[in-house]
Amino acid sequence: MHRTPSRRASVLVAAVSSLSLLTAACGDGDSPADGDAATNGKNAEASPNAPTKKGMTVGFLPKQVNTPYFDVADGGGEEAVKSLGSTFKEVGTDQGADASEQVSHINDLTAQKVDAIAVSALDPDALCDSLKKAMDQGIKVVTFDSDTKPECRYAFVSPASAEDIAVRQLELLGEQIGYKGDIAILSAAQTATNQNAWIKSIRKELEDARYKDMRLVDIAYGDDEAEKSYRKAEELLGEHPKLKGIISPTTNGIKAAAKYLSQSDSKGEVKLTGLGAPNDMRPYIKDGTVEAFLLWDPARLGRLAGHTAVALASGQISGREGQMFLAGDMGWFQLSADGVITLGDPTVFDADNIDDYDF
Numbered sequence: 001m002h003r004t005p006s007r008r009a010s011v012l013v014a015a016v017s018s019l020s021l022l023t024a025a026c027g028d029g030d031s032p033a034d035g036d037a038a039t040n041g042k043n044a045e046a047s048p049n050a051p052t053k054k055g056m057t058v059g060f061l062p063k064q065v066n067t068p069y070f071d072v073a074d075g076g077g078e079e080a081v082k083s084l085g086s087t088f089k090e091v092g093t094d095q096g097a098d099a100s101e102q103v104s105h106i107n108d109l110t111a112q113k114v115d116a117i118a119v120s121a122l123d124p125d126a127l128c129d130s131l132k133k134a135m136d137q138g139i140k141v142v143t144f145d146s147d148t149k150p151e152c153r154y155a156f157v158s159p160a161s162a163e164d165i166a167v168r169q170l171e172l173l174g175e176q177i178g179y180k181g182d183i184a185i186l187s188a189a190q191t192a193t194n195q196n197a198w199i200k201s202i203r204k205e206l207e208d209a210r211y212k213d214m215r216l217v218d219i220a221y222g223d224d225e226a227e228k229s230y231r232k233a234e235e236l237l238g239e240h241p242k243l244k245g246i247i248s249p250t251t252n253g254i255k256a257a258a259k260y261l262s263q264s265d266s267k268g269e270v271k272l273t274g275l276g277a278p279n280d281m282r283p284y285i286k287d288g289t290v291e292a293f294l295l296w297d298p299a300r301l302g303r304l305a306g307h308t309a310v311a312l313a314s315g316q317i318s319g320r321e322g323q324m325f326l327a328g329d330m331g332w333f334q335l336s337a338d339g340v341i342t343l344g345d346p347t348v349f350d351a352d353n354i355d356d357y358d359f
Contacts, residue, residue: 037135038151038319042339046318048325053314054085056115058306061105063120063146063192064224065092068277069251069298070120072359073145076302077118083328084310089114099126099191106130110137116309119153120145123191128152140312144305146194154312154319155339157305159296160346162194165249166201168346169274170211172292173245176271180213181244184236186257186274188224188250198249217243222253229256237266248274254293258284278349278357285354292350299359301343304330308341 058081062070070092078088091109093101099122107130109117117134121127121143131141131152144157159165173183185202187195199219206216217240222229229252237243237260248254254274258281261267267289276293284290307327308317317323319339324332333341349357 037132038154041135041140041154042319044315044318046315046320046323048316048323050315052084052310052316053115056086056310056313057089057112058086058116058118058309058313059105059109059112059114060088060090060302060305061102061109061117061119062090062092063102063122064094065090066094067224067252068280068359072277073120073298073302073305076299076304077306078302079299080303080306080328081310084307086115086310088306099123102127103130106134110134110139113137114139115313116140116142118142118144118157118305118309119148121148121193122146122189124148124193126191140309142305142308142312144301144308146192148193150338153339155308155317155335155341157301157308158340158342159194159301160342160344162197163201163205165275165294165346166198167205168294168348169198169247169249170202170205172273172294172348173247173271174211174214176273176291177214177244179210182215182217182240182242183245183247184218184220184240184243185216186220186222186229186232186236186246186248186250186253188222188253190221190223195249202247222250222256224250224252226252226256229253230260233257233260234264237264237270243270245271245273248272248276251275251277251280251295254290255280255284258289262287262289275346276349277359278354279359281349282354285349285351292348294346294348296343296346297359300330303327304333304341304343308333 060074060077074090081088091105127148141153142155143153147156220232222232248257254276257272272290273293275295304327311317311325316325321337324334326332
């Protein structure tokens with residue numbers, strides 16, 4: 001698998017040279033205040049020098065198992081957790097977007113007394129009660145790929161900032177349609193926090209003067225299901241005959257939309273971009289259905305989630321803004337506001353580079 005460059009860069013030298021300062025800043029002796037588990041946990045003492053605990057169990061709960069994206073992401077998580085001397089446990093459902101199934105799995109992991117849970121949330125609200133119960137039991141909760149409310153976890157591993165991902169997708173589509181014409185969005189679940197954050201940013205970016213001749217005419221939801229996303233792509237073209245482009249910020253959605261376009265009379269006329277996996281999208285790049293799309297490396301995202309979960313459970317971080325921790329050979333990462341940890345910039349894939357990647 002092709003690896004994107006580490007975020008080690010200049011922050012590594014600064015971080016290594018100031019570990020003693022970080023220890024004082026992160027473990028300042030504040031006692032937990034009265035309040036919920038997340039607030040108390042983030043106020044707990046933490047030190048980047050704390051030893052990594054061994055023999056723990058980290059549960060990984062993706063949106064959906066047995067999908068290419070989460071197979072790779074969870075594989076990265078497994079690699080990280082095992083390399084740190086703990087046990088990786090993947091749970092989940094392959095039945096599509098069902099938040100109640102995620103709640104059930106969280107409750108099971110809590111009953112099993114795992115040390116940490118890493119979850120890609122299908123719904124920002126539906127999971128909160130079960131995650132808070134896990135936190136009350138001392139379980140460290142980290143979200144990755146798709147977040148829940150900040151009070152329902154200690155940290156969120158974000159692929160990139162919502163604005164950066166949204167703006168880049170819109171730019172790609174704008175370049176392909178000459179910044180003119182009707183466009184639509186084919187999203188995943190209507191409750192998915194990452195999807196909604198990107199859609200919100202796309203709407204805001206469309207107010208920029210360079211998009212004055214582009215109009216968002218519809219948003220469809222395929223629930224990350226191949227057949228439903230295929231039908232929704234078909235419906236979008238049927239309902240909007242003047243449609244010039246589609247943004248699908250979901251790997252299952254863009255693949256299904258590409259499949260439909262490749263078989264339709266609109267191939268090459270209606271442009272498609274969004275977030276996709278290179279192995280899924282390679283045939284559609286090769287046959288000209290899609291010109292370019294983007295994504296981060298899901299293996300690195302999963303690895304960072306695994307490192308974050310172990311760092312939380314080891315007391316190296318507690319979820320407070322400004323704390324830093326070492327994620328193996330990926331380098332040092334710092335928590336920003338609300339415990340957000342950003343992986344880095346996404347990669348644009350096109351005919352020139354897609355054969356360089358294998359995931």
